[in-house]
Amino acid sequence: MHIRFFHTLLFALVVLCMSTASFAQIGVFITIAPPPLPVYEQPLCPGDGYIWTPGYWAYGDDFDDYYWVPGTWVLAPQIGFLWTPGYWGWGGDRFIFYEGYWGPRVGFYGGINYGFGYFGEGYEGGRWDHDRFYYNRSVNNINVTEIHNVYNTTVINNTVTRVSYNGGHGGIDRRPRPEEEAAARERHIAPVTVQMQHAQAARTNPQQRATVNMGKPEVAATPRPGDFKDRAVVPAKAAGAPYIPPANRSGNQPRDNGSAPRPENKAARPSTPVHPRDLPPAARPSVASTGNPKQDLKYQQQQEKVFAKQEQERQKLQQKQEQEHQRLAQQNVDEARKHQVEQRHQQQTQQLEEKHSKQQQKLQDKQQPARQNHPKPPKEKP
DSSP: OOOOGGGGGOTTTTOOOOOOOTTTOOOOOOOOOOOOOOOOOOOOOTTTTTEEEEOOEEEEETTTTTEOOEEEEEEEESOOOOEEEEEEEEEESSSEEEEOOEOOOOOTTTTOBBBBBBBSSOOEEEETTTEEEEETTSOOOOOTOOOOOOOOOOOOOOOOOOEESSSSTTTTTTOOOOHHHHHHOOBBBOOOOOHHHHHHHHHOGGGBHHHHHHTTOOOOSEEETTTTTSSSHHHHHHSSSSOOOOOGGGGGBBBBBBSSOOOOTTTOOOOOSGGGGGOOOOOOOOOOOOOOOOHHHHHHHHHHHHHHHHHHHHHHHHHHHHHHHHHHHHHTHHHHHHHHHHHHHHHHHHHHHHHHHHHHHHHHHHHHHHHHHHHHHOOOOO
């Protein structure tokens, strides 16, 4: 399997790349499987346009433990987009996390039965019809007095398992279908800012760690991202199976034996991008409603303009670097010269990503005052 990871664990848009592991750096292997998925109920959908994103076990290499990121409702970042959950997979010598993403169709998520419409393949919880999302009431907790775009389709879920990973001993035995692989290659959006903040809140809460909650997290699901103290927070009803933490966690011990280390746990630290094509797909920040349709449209247009310009700059830099690669191939230069060029490409790519992150942050800061001045609507009663 190829190593990728969910940027939710990076906790900031600007922290998208780390330096390549050096000779003396300590690496971490995750050879202990993530705990089973806990049993919990879905909180009430907070409003129209929210899509359910299931909870999952993430890993914190700094405190050497799995922790539960609660399931939550998230506003779709773009009309017509659905959420493909992330999943853990066995990579032959370690467990690897494959990040989730937003896209026009649901891709492969390891065959994991996350429930609430995500039963291991596709999504049965709802569908888009033009610019509106329709909810399947048979698998979602919907207040029909507030949300009228609903339907009822019975879903037969024959696979009852709490296993949280694909492959390896005891894991889900399922490989991606061609259409699922194609979905991953389509244009998609990385987890949005509120999802990253949601994961950060889980990471910094010791009660969410598996060795503390024994596989039964205190906060299993939330009505909105980051609302860990909301009155509608849902605790786990039970652990997915009896969980016994490793006695000495020997499967995840750091290595520093003076030799070149194995690659670091990419579930926490992705390798440094060298070219724009190595960067994660650019994410459009979700536009929070101010209550003023004209103002909301203005903000959305501003974001689309910035996004389009950033995509153009990515493509331009990619084309420039590819042309340099072609010239190097024609000139038959030595490896030292190639290495110098790749170092320059890496620096150019990092500078471009930092520039784009600052632009997105500046745009959000500009829009923030209007959002704060708009009174929040009252919370829905369950």
